[in-house]
Amino acid sequence: MTFYRSEITINKPLLFDADIDLSDACLSKAYPLLGIGKTHFKGSIMKIDGILHLLGKLDSLLTLSDARTLRRVSYRLEKEVECDLLSSEEEEGEGYIFPENRIELSEVALSLILTYMPRTYSTKKLTKESGEGYTVYSEGDETPFGNAFSSLNPDDFE
Secondary structure (H helix, E strand, C coil): CEEEHHHCCCCCCEEEEEEECCCCCCCCCCCCEEEEEEEEEEEEEEEECCEEEEEEEEEEEEEEECCCCCCEEEEEEEEEEEEEEECCCCCCCCEEECCCCEEEHHHHHHHHHHHHCCCCCCCCCCCCCCECCECCCCCCCCCCCCCCCCCCCHHHHC
């Protein structure tokens, strides 16, 4: 879906409810993201103080590389999103820069996915294991090592 910055006014926001195909998006530098499946994007874009403001919900099925096994795993990204669509770096706001009048909703969705996807993800939990020369403790299970200052003579500090 394509929309134009100039068409959105204070009295005329853009409402959208779209399925977006991002299967052909270039993800070579988006590791651990390996693929983007079905994506649904719903919300509105309104003009507030001359800046486009997006408010909506993004629902996408992602394929990620598991951080421990490097296998392909599915991950569902469901996120309530709110950001500004800025036309230049000089505009004040928190969001993404789209300098052209014509904006693709798929580019906005891809920017949000890259922002909110997990940077590391694993389906397996870290197993507690001990090995030669080390021991793995859970929080609260540690054995007290004593006070490091107990071996000092208090008379030496007067």
